[in-house]
Amino acid sequence: MKYLVPFRVWLSALLLVLPAALVIIALPGQERRRRAARRAGILAFWFSGIPLKVSGLERLPPEACMVVANHASYLDGVILTAALPPRFGFVIKREITAAPLVGWLLMRLGSEFVDRFDKKSAQGTASRLIQLAKSGACLGMFPEGTFKREAGLRPFHLGAFMTATRAEMPVAPIAIRGARAILPAQSWWPRAGSLEVEVLLPVSPDGKQGDHARELRDAVRARIQAACGEPDAT
Numbered sequence: 001m002k003y004l005v006p007f008r009v010w011l012s013a014l015l016l017v018l019p020a021a022l023v024i025i026a027l028p029g030q031e032r033r034r035r036a037a038r039r040a041g042i043l044a045f046w047f048s049g050i051p052l053k054v055s056g057l058e059r060l061p062p063e064a065c066m067v068v069a070n071h072a073s074y075l076d077g078v079i080l081t082a083a084l085p086p087r088f089g090f091v092i093k094r095e096i097t098a099a100p101l102v103g104w105l106l107m108r109l110g111s112e113f114v115d116r117f118d119k120k121s122a123q124g125t126a127s128r129l130i131q132l133a134k135s136g137a138c139l140g141m142f143p144e145g146t147f148k149r150e151a152g153l154r155p156f157h158l159g160a161f162m163t164a165t166r167a168e169m170p171v172a173p174i175a176i177r178g179a180r181a182i183l184p185a186q187s188w189w190p191r192a193g194s195l196e197v198e199v200l201l202p203v204s205p206d207g208k209q210g211d212h213a214r215e216l217r218d219a220v221r222a223r224i225q226a227a228c229g230e231p232d233a234t
Helices: 004-026 030-050 076-083 096-099 100-108 119-134 157-165 210-227
Strands: 053-055 066-069 090-092 112-114 138-141 171-177 195-199
Touching: 004 030, 004 096, 004 100, 030 053, 030 076, 030 100, 053 076, 066 076, 066 157, 066 210, 076 090, 076 171, 076 195, 096 100, 096 112, 112 119, 119 138, 119 157, 138 157, 157 171, 157 210, 171 210
Parallel strands: 053 195, 066 138, 066 171, 090 112, 090 138
Antiparallel strands: 171 195
């Protein structure tokens, strides 16, 4: 039993995820690709023997909005892809585009990439995200920026919340539970466990200034902190 889940995860990657990624890349139409990615994610967790429970989807605002979640594992992007409606595109660190198939897949899914180490590039990305949000795009972000092996909700960067305030769009906090225990940082050997995704009540910005972005960040983080089941690591 100890080796059953890792075996099933890697078998799923070989027999399901890799072929699905190639099919998704080839599919025409971004919405069609996102729907296929969601189905593939759901099927991959089922095949791997890792239950995925999703609650609170009815709390997602019907209009353009942003979702932000705690970041604890390599699995988080796949988890949200499987859990959320296909209208959401994700903002991801640019380094991941170096992975040949993964980078290509994420680009075909309409992901936006941010260079965390190039301030000039990051400013351009911020302006582009604001314009996308104003045009009605639904965005997903992990405001911690990265994750560590040790449990704990880390400080949130302000960028996601500046985008939301400038675009005057609500933010739906999401709590992911169980991901760090299954596949923590610096490990490629998954463990048995279950996953829970809970969409929390959305928060709307009170204005468009920096102070409003900070207030929004703090309110969203407080809701995730209360629901994610991990200590405060600030």
